[in-house]
Amino acid sequence: MQTKQFQAETKRLLDIVIHSIYTNKDIFLRELISNASDAIDKVYYKALTDETIQFNKDDYYIRVEADKANRLLKIIDTGIGMTAEELEDNIGVIAKSGSLSFKKDNEPKDGHEIIGQFGVGFYSAFMVADEVTIISKAFGTEEAHKWESKGVEGYTVEPCQKETYGTEIVLKLKENTEEDQYDKYLEEYTLRSIIKKYSDFIRYPIKMNVTRTKPKEDNQEEYEEYTEEQVINSMVPIWKKNRNELTDDDYEKFYFEKHFGFDKPIRHLHINTEGMVSYRAVLFIPEKAPYDFYTREYEKGLELYANGVLIMEKCGELLPDYFSFVKGVVDSEDLSLNISREMLQHDGQLKVIAKNIKSKIQKELVDLLENHRESYEKFYQSFGRQLKYGVYSDFGSHRDDLQELLLFHSSKETKLVSLSEYVSRMPEDQKYIYYAVGDSVDRIEKLPQTEMVKDKGYEILYFTDDVDEFAIKMLREYKEKEFKSVSSGDLDIDTEENKASDDAEKENKDLFTEMKEMLTEQIKTVRASKRLKQHPVCLVNEGDISIEMEKVLNALPNEQEVKADKVLEVNVNHEVFKSLQQAYQDDKEKFKLYTELLYQQARLIEGLPVDDPVALSNKICQIMK
Numbered sequence: 001m002q003t004k005q006f007q008a009e010t011k012r013l014l015d016i017v018i019h020s021i022y023t024n025k026d027i028f029l030r031e032l033i034s035n036a037s038d039a040i041d042k043v044y045y046k047a048l049t050d051e052t053i054q055f056n057k058d059d060y061y062i063r064v065e066a067d068k069a070n071r072l073l074k075i076i077d078t079g080i081g082m083t084a085e086e087l088e089d090n091i092g093v094i095a096k097s098g099s100l101s102f103k104k105d106n107e108p109k110d111g112h113e114i115i116g117q118f119g120v121g122f123y124s125a126f127m128v129a130d131e132v133t134i135i136s137k138a139f140g141t142e143e144a145h146k147w148e149s150k151g152v153e154g155y156t157v158e159p160c161q162k163e164t165y166g167t168e169i170v171l172k173l174k175e176n177t178e179e180d181q182y183d184k185y186l187e188e189y190t191l192r193s194i195i196k197k198y199s200d201f202i203r204y205p206i207k208m209n210v211t212r213t214k215p216k217e218d219n220q221e222e223y224e225e226y227t228e229e230q231v232i233n234s235m236v237p238i239w240k241k242n243r244n245e246l247t248d249d250d251y252e253k254f255y256f257e258k259h260f261g262f263d264k265p266i267r268h269l270h271i272n273t274e275g276m277v278s279y280r281a282v283l284f285i286p287e288k289a290p291y292d293f294y295t296r297e298y299e300k301g302l303e304l305y306a307n308g309v310l311i312m313e314k315c316g317e318l319l320p321d322y323f324s325f326v327k328g329v330v331d332s333e334d335l336s337l338n339i340s341r342e343m344l345q346h347d348g349q350l351k352v353i354a355k356n357i358k359s360k361i362q363k364e365l366v367d368l369l370e371n372h373r374e375s376y377e378k379f380y381q382s383f384g385r386q387l388k389y390g391v392y393s394d395f396g397s398h399r400d401d402l403q404e405l406l407l408f409h410s411s412k413e414t415k416l417v418s419l420s421e422y423v424s425r426m427p428e429d430q431k432y433i434y435y436a437v438g439d440s441v442d443r444i445e446k447l448p449q450t451e452m453v454k455d456k457g458y459e460i461l462y463f464t465d466d467v468d469e470f471a472i473k474m475l476r477e478y479k480e481k482e483f484k485s486v487s488s489g490d491l492d493i494d495t496e497e498n499k500a501s502d503d504a505e506k507e508n509k510d511l512f513t514e515m516k517e518m519l520t521e522q523i524k525t526v527r528a529s530k531r532l533k534q535h536p537v538c539l540v541n542e543g544d545i546s547i548e549m550e551k552v553l554n555a556l557p558n559e560q561e562v563k564a565d566k567v568l569e570v571n572v573n574h575e576v577f578k579s580l581q582q583a584y585q586d587d588k589e590k591f592k593l594y595t596e597l598l599y600q601q602a603r604l605i606e607g608l609p610v611d612d613p614v615a616l617s618n619k620i621c622q623i624m625k
């Protein structure tokens with residue numbers, strides 16, 4: 001059976017190419033400049049094998065010219081040019097890419113990678129122009145040709161005059177509409193910004209006339225405008241330069257020019273990886289968090305380039321959320337782009353790069369922590385909370401990447417301590433990593449629950465951020481040492497005093513039972529404390545939800561009320577306990593009053609609101625009478 005060829009409705013196809021591939025009209029300039037760069041690269045390749053051709057760098061450039069009076073925008077190159085046949089074949093046939101064929105026939109040399117591959121980029125010109133003319137003279141030929149088209153109606157090709165080799169694309173810009181001001185593509189500022197944004201690292205100079213001012217010759221007080229040809233693009237991206245040739249200043253300048261932040265980055269990483277996927281990257285660890293960093297508005301991501309051409313301004317997939325503060329650029333030749341170059345075809349390569357980048361950042365941060373502690377602490381002040389969110393997120397699955405990077409305040413040091421530092425100085429008999437939670441270091445220092453642990457000489461980590469305890473619950477343990485809150489049910493510390501409180505609890509069983517019955521709505525139980533020394537009472541919790549977590553969760557805007565299982569602990573060695581015993585024997589009303597007061601006191605110490613402030617005040621007055 002005869003296999004038939006597909007037919008294409010060319011006009012329809014062109015209409016789809018012009019109107020459906022790209023979401024952003026500005027990229028027409030990126031596409032035409034990339035074509036011009038490919039055309040020059042093709043001469044470069046030719047010169048490599050043909051001794052008669054000299055590739056003199058100064059002769060090869062791209063020029064962008066705006067002719068406001070005639071609404072014309074020209075993109076001129078000194079590249080390989082096209083014969084009449086090539087104009088028919090490559091421009092007249094949609095999806096035919098001369099560049100792709102060239103790429104197949106020529107191994108990439110000296111990093112000169114050809115950009116074009118889909119055979120559609122040129123037609124993006126029709127997004128902004130209703131008439132496009134190409135005047136081209138192919139390298140080594142005598143005759144030039146003019147290709148002209150008004151879009152879907154077709155095109156014409158005829159011989160014309162052109163002195164030099166290369167191509168000149170002339171766009172007759174569309175009239176402005178309510179939605180689109182095509183005039184802007186004649187403005188120096190717009191053209192410069194688009195070139196800088198998408199084509200900054202095209203390896204040949206992109207020249208343009210720019211307006212400048214200078215003092216008038218006859219009157220230095222007054223200024224006059226003049227035009228000057230300038231190279232707009234940076235050409236060689238910093239990530240393609242040799243690390244050894246770059247100074248810290250160069251990286252800082254790049255950070256600033258790219259508007260990554262107004263701070264000075266704490267660290268930069270310059271990566272050049274070859275392997276399953278080859279890529280280069282320059283990444284920065286900033287010192288200060290941008291004002292919107294901890295808001296929903298903040299968008300993470302790295303600039304993604306394919307062969308020096310910008311594909312995505314913020315490629316979020318390259319960074320895990322917990323490293324969302326990292327800024328920088330990634331450039332790879334191995335990305336499978338989609339036809340619009342606005343995204344990627346599939347993200348396999350991206351995943352490999354992201355994984356690699358993640359471990360590089362992690363190692364860099366560990367190095368910063370171990371060898372440049374002061375800088376790390378500055379960084380941690382800005383982004384520590386993000387790392388802790390990272391420990392908490394995804395059910396703690398990032399613990400291995402993050403646990404070494406955590407720092408906390410502690411009962412033993414005025415400076416922050418890491419988990420590894422804490423564990424390294426644990427006395428032999430200490431089973432747990434103890435922590436206490438509160439609004440500030442000052443408040444935690446005064447917490448009654450810390451007394452016994454401190455007395456034993458054990459260090460306590462102070463958690464002052466809302467997220468701290470949640471993160472630690474996800475870690476559960478560090479180097480086989482479990483975390484234990486000083487407010488948790490059982491501290492598991494054996495002392496003589498503890499045995500004495502067990503005995504006291506047995507002896508005063510009825511008293512405790514009655515207290516518990518009185519407070520049955522509010523607490524789970526009352527018991528003799530094994531953690532208090534100076535203070536009369538405190539609240540502790542049983543179960544997974546701590547009192548601090550209860551506070552945090554209930555402050556969130558949702559309906560569900562969370563309750564920690566609270567236990568009232570009484571210091572049986574305190575004077576107050578004797579008064580309580582006395583009242584229990586002689587005066588039940590007084591005993592009730594004391595119990596209520598002790599419970600409300602414990603709430604206050606814990607930073608919990610008292611149930612009824614007026615009633616509490618009345619009760620205090622009652623005992624003062």
Ligand SMILES: Nc1ncnc2c1ncn2[C@@H]1O[C@H](COP(=O)(O)OP(=O)(O)OP(=O)(O)O)[C@@H](O)[C@H]1O
Nearest residue numbers: 035039090097098099116117118119120121122167
């Ligand atoms: N300035 C130019 N000089 C020489 N040849 C050109 C020029 N512009 C386009 N061409 C030729 O026309 C072909 C089609 O260009 P077009 O921009 O449509 O696609 P492409 O660059 O091949 O691929 P992509 O769609 O990936 O950009 C190119 O492959 C190239 O052979």
